[in-house]
Amino acid sequence: MFDSEDRLSWLLAVLAGVLGATAFTHSEGYFVTFMTGNAQRAVLGYFRHDVLLSITAGLLLVCFVAGVVIASVCRRRFWSGHPHGPTVLTTTSLVAATAVDVIEDGWGVNMLDFAPIMLVVFGIGALNTSFVKNGEVSIALSYVTGTLVKMGQGIERHMAGGTIADWLGYFLLFSSFVFGGVIGGCISLVVNGTWMLVVATAVCAVTTAYTYFHMDRRRVLD
Structure with a gap:
């Protein structure tokens, strides 16, 4: 029912969940995966007379888009043989x-400053370009809202005579993201913010090595 690309998407969704947990548990409440929330914060901060909230949310949106753009440029120019190069x-x-x-x-710091958070958001923007088909992102790893909408539509198709495959993939993608958040939350109980970043970086590096040297090579050979 599911191929290696699907399984890899679940792994990367777990990574996105871990990164989201890193920022949520060790920052001043910055969103690194929830760009809808940042868009609303960027606007509504002014209505709350909190200009800093609007500015920081706007900067995170810029960092996310920059990650998408730069990863897409690198994919086109340097990673033709590595479909998952954005990792x-x-x-x-x-x-x-x-x-x-x-x-x-x-x-020894527990709470992360804004500068590292901007870099994390940039990385998540890049991560979301890991699956591209016909020039468009085919699997959005941290876009949980869209995943749930597609899952709901799939459930309706299943009820109308379809199969479990109509929604199970979206459910597994969503579950992987949540599972990553659980893992990140557990890690946050035993390490501070800096070491949380170290752990997230190590997990991402191992995942990157697997995709870059194994998954991408096998896909090109196929």
Whole structure:
């Protein structure tokens, strides 16, 4: 029912969930996967007389879009033989986020500053371009709202005479993202913000190595 691309999407969705948990548990409530929330914050902050809220939310939107654009450029120019090359950019951004955090506050800080969070958001934007078909993203890893809409539509098709395959894939993608959040939440109970970034970076690096040197090579050979 599901191929290697589907299974890889679940793995990367888990990674996105872990990254979301990293920011949520060790920052001032910044959204790194929820761009709908950032869009509303960017506007509604002014109505709450909180200009800083609007500015930070707007900057996170810019970082996310920049990650998408730069990953797409790299995919077109440098990663023709690596369909999931954007994971490299995500790992690089997490390494940079960790380095910035350590330089600014050392290894003992619990709450992450805004600069590392911007780099994490950039990496998540890049990660969302990991699955492209006909020039468009075919699987949005952190777009949970869209995934749930598609799952609901699939459930209706199943009820109208379709099969479980109409919605099960979307459910598994959603569940993978939530599972990543659970993993990240558990990790946050035993490490501070800096080490949470280190763990997330290590997980992303292992995932990148697997996709870049195994999954992508097998796909090209096929």
